[in-house]
Amino acid sequence: MMKKVPENAVICGNSIEEMKKIPDNSVHLLLSDIPYGIGLEDWDVLHANTNSAYGGSSPAQGKAGSVFKKRGKPINGWSEADKRIPYEYQEWCASWASEWLRVLKPGGSVMIFAGRRFSHRCIVALEDAGFNLRDMLGWTRPKAAHRAQRLSLVYDKRGDTASSEFWQGWRVGNLKPTFEPIIWAFKPYKVTIADNVLEHGLGAYNHEKFKEYFGSIDNHFECGMSAGEGGLHPAQKPIKLMEVLIDLVTVPGQIVVDPFAGSGTTGVAAKNLGRKYILIERSPELCEVVAERLDKINQPPLF
Numbered sequence: 001m002m003k004k005v006p007e008n009a010v011i012c013g014n015s016i017e018e019m020k021k022i023p024d025n026s027v028h029l030l031l032s033d034i035p036y037g038i039g040l041e042d043w044d045v046l047h048a049n050t051n052s053a054y055g056g057s058s059p060a061q062g063k064a065g066s067v068f069k070k071r072g073k074p075i076n077g078w079s080e081a082d083k084r085i086p087y088e089y090q091e092w093c094a095s096w097a098s099e100w101l102r103v104l105k106p107g108g109s110v111m112i113f114a115g116r117r118f119s120h121r122c123i124v125a126l127e128d129a130g131f132n133l134r135d136m137l138g139w140t141r142p143k144a145a146h147r148a149q150r151l152s153l154v155y156d157k158r159g160d161t162a163s164s165e166f167w168q169g170w171r172v173g174n175l176k177p178t179f180e181p182i183i184w185a186f187k188p189y190k191v192t193i194a195d196n197v198l199e200h201g202l203g204a205y206n207h208e209k210f211k212e213y214f215g216s217i218d219n220h221f222e223c224g225m226s227a228g229e230g231g232l233h234p235a236q237k238p239i240k241l242m243e244v245l246i247d248l249v250t251v252p253g254q255i256v257v258d259p260f261a262g263s264g265t266t267g268v269a270a271k272n273l274g275r276k277y278i279l280i281e282r283s284p285e286l287c288e289v290v291a292e293r294l295d296k297i298n299q300p301p302l303f
């Protein structure tokens with residue numbers, strides 16, 4: 001069957017399959033906030049799910065019985081199931097990385113939000129597929145929930161006053177997670193970068209445009225949502241953040257693809273900036289949200 005590039009499409013389906021229908025060398029930017037593989041919701045669980053922290057149960061946890069309440073125990077690396085999770089995440093990334101390389105034009109970028117815990121696994125899968133890593137950008141969220149249990153309270157509950165006093169001020173968990181990494185890799189090209197830009201319109205970055213957003217060209221920046229923007233997806237990203245990344249490496253009329261679209265923020269940003277978009281999302285409810293958001297944008301496409 002002849003493959004054709006769909007234009008400004010919202011595809012409701014499994015992106016691993018849907019990406020196979022997109023022609024070779026046809027896409028200018030793959031921009032996606034992929035599942036991080038760390039949450040409890042179905043859309044984020046990508047591994048064999050044999051760990052109680054993710055709602056599953058490993059043989060060892062099964063034997064231990066009620067000691068581990070379902071969804072109550074953080075991953076601590078104690079079981080074989082814990083140890084497999086990063087590898088399973090990498091295997092999952094490898095299941096789509098080659099298709100992403102195939103559909104991108106030479107010099108085209110992938111920009112991926114993959115989370116702090118497993119983004120290195122995603123990078124390895126991208127490199128194995130043939131991508132070159134260009135940089136790791138740092139996005140700072142103005143707000144983030146901070147959950148880290150006070151150690152002294154644990155000892156208080158045990159009636160161990162001495163330990164509680166000694167460990168005052170200590171917590172179990174992470175610092176406030178305001179930093180999110182953005183992987184920036186590109187598809188290698190066989191000519192000089194200047195020739196690649198002339199042939200495909202890809203390979204360089206828009207230095208001056210980026211400065212307009214942040215006043216500098218630092219590879220880490222803060223960006224938050226505008227009032228009333230949130231509430232559509234638990235992992236919703238700011239529209240401006242996606243606009244920055246689209247403006248950094250594409251020009252109007254080029255094609256931006258988001259294979260894990262969620263509420264469609266990438267598409268909203270692409271449409272705002274006059275880029276073409278292909279969004280893939282497997283949840284039918286979210287596909288409706290995406291369609292509604294895109295419908296509300298009146299700005300005529302610039303191409």
Ligand SMILES: C[S@@+](CC[C@H](N)C(=O)[O-])C[C@H]1O[C@@H](n2cnc3c(N)ncnc32)[C@H](O)[C@@H]1O
Pocket residue numbers: 013014015016033034035036043232233235236237259260261262263264265266280281282283286
């Ligand atoms: C991190 S969220 C994206 C959120 C998005 N950035 C936003 O602003 O709303 C990832 C999305 O990928 C979707 N997803 C997970 N696996 C998928 C698959 N195989 N095919 C299509 N969508 C998938 C999930 O349903 C989820 O909505």
